[in-house]
Amino acid sequence: MRTRERNLYRVLSLAVAVALWYMVGADRNPQVERTVSAELRARGLPAGLQVLRLPSRVEARVRGPRSAMVELGTNSLEAYVDLSEVTEPGEYRVPVRAQIPAPGVQVVSLEPDEVVVSVDAVARRQVPVEVDLQGSPLPGVVVGQPSVQPGRVAVQGPRSLVQQVQRAWVAVDVSGLRASLTQSLRVRVVDASGAELAGLAVQPQNVQVTVPVGEGTLTRTVPVVPTVTGQPPPGLSVALVEAAPSVVTVRGPQDLVVNLSVVLTEPVDVSAVEGEVRRRVRLRLPPRVRADEGSTVSVRVAVLPTPVSREFAVVVRLRGASPAVEVALQPSAVRVAVVGPKEAVERLRADQVEAYVTLTGQETGSLRLPVRLEVPEGVVVAWLDPAEVSVTVRRR
Structure with a gap:
């Protein structure tokens, strides 16, 4: 009997010890709750289909021992939707599932606990790659037609997105460019508005x-x-x-020709020239610039007696007036300068220079008329002052 009592006593003592151990452990490592955020992923989607729209993240309320909760990292929670039952494109409301590998930790709630997922068929198409040149090269530098290798890229993704693809392009900055350039650049895929489309796979990504x-x-x-x-x-x-030809067509580097407004010739020496001479002389062209007409032109030079000038005061005559009217000129005389060979100018008399105005069909009144001049052959008029006179016509 005493043996049985001693065994019962031992069992009860062990039970109390275990209970006390649990109580002490619970006090030291209590159950706590916290909120964990996780990226929402899709699982089980059949081949030929692709997720078009899916909420990016969910929040989970989790509970577990404090020691385990402290060790939870940002990637500890796995949140997903099971799309294994989806067979065709469309929108589906599906529950959110979550699991957490930490021992003793449980998911209490999810926010949201279900989501709407848009599923589309997978499409693929080839798109040519275009090159946009940006900036300006150095003066005199010409940028040729860019080449792209490969010239086309494969764009794959949800059919509705692939259908929006307007162009695939890369940008090349040619500012200050001096020599040919080769670069590996990322291809951008954009819609009709120029906005870059996300969610598409581009192969290759760089060209x-x-x-x-x-x-x-x-x-x-x-x-x-x-x-x-x-x-x-x-x-x-x-x-x-004068030169013959008087104009030439020049061609050469752009930075040289763009500022070329005239072409000068090698000089012709007139120190011993009397009368008229013709010389074949070279054009003074910048390096690497040539003229279509050749490198030389014919220059004609006339060296003649030095002309002299002389001034006269000349009374303005009236031509064409009717005898029935009386005409007054203001001023009645003009000053005239003539130029010509010294001998011809020196023997010229004032009465050989005629200034006149012509009045035809004029009614009474006032007007201004240009002064006309007549001078002997061999001299020319240099200037006239004034060039017009006031004419007043009255009836007699």
């Missing part, structure tokens, strides 16, 4: 773009300006300098 650069050429037509050097003999002066 190799080569931008050829060369020296730019320019063609333009410019006048030829002959140049002379030296002083003509005493009493003579250069009366005429």
Whole structure:
């Protein structure tokens, strides 16, 4: 009997010890709750289908021992939706499922606990890659047609997204470019508005773009300006300098030709020239610039007696007036300067220079008429002051 009592006593003592151990452990490692955020993923979707829209994250309320909860990381919770029963494109309301591998930790609640998932058929298409050149190269540099390798990329994803693809392109900055350029660039896939489309797989993601650069050429037509050097003999002066052809078509590097407004010639020496001469002279062209007409032109130079000028006060005559009217001119005289060879100008008399106005069919009143001049052959009018006079017509 005493043996049985002793055994019962031992069992009760062990039970009390275990209970006390649990009580002490619970006090030291109590149950706690916390909220954990997790990325929501899709599982089990059959081949040929793809998720188009799915909420990105869910929040879970989890409970467990404090020691286990402390060790929970940001990636401890696995949240997912099971799409194994989906067989065709559409929208499906499905429950959110979650699991957490930490021992003793349980998921109490999920927010949201169900979501709407949009599923679309997978589509694939080939899209040519376009190159957008941005910026400006250095002056005189011409950017050629870019080449792309490969020239097309495969775009894959939900059919509704693939159908929105308007173009695939890469951007190349050619600012300050001096030489040909080769770069590996990421392909951007955009819709009709130019917005980049997310959720599509592009293969390959990068393409190799080569931008050829060369020296730019320019063609333009410019006048030829002959140049002379030296002083003509005493009493003579250069009366005429002209080139044949008078204009040429030049071509060459763009940065040189763009600022070329005229082409000068090698100078013609007039120190010993009397009368008219013709010389074949070279054009003074910048390096690497040529003229379609050749490198030389013909220059004609006329060295003639130096002209002199002389001024006269000349009374303005009236022509064409009717005898029935009386005409008054204001002023009645003008000053005229003539130019010509010294001998011709010196023997010219004032009465050989005629100034006049012509009045035809004029009623009474006032008007201004231009003054006309007549001078002997061999001299020309340099200037006239004034060029018009006031005319007053009255009846007699």
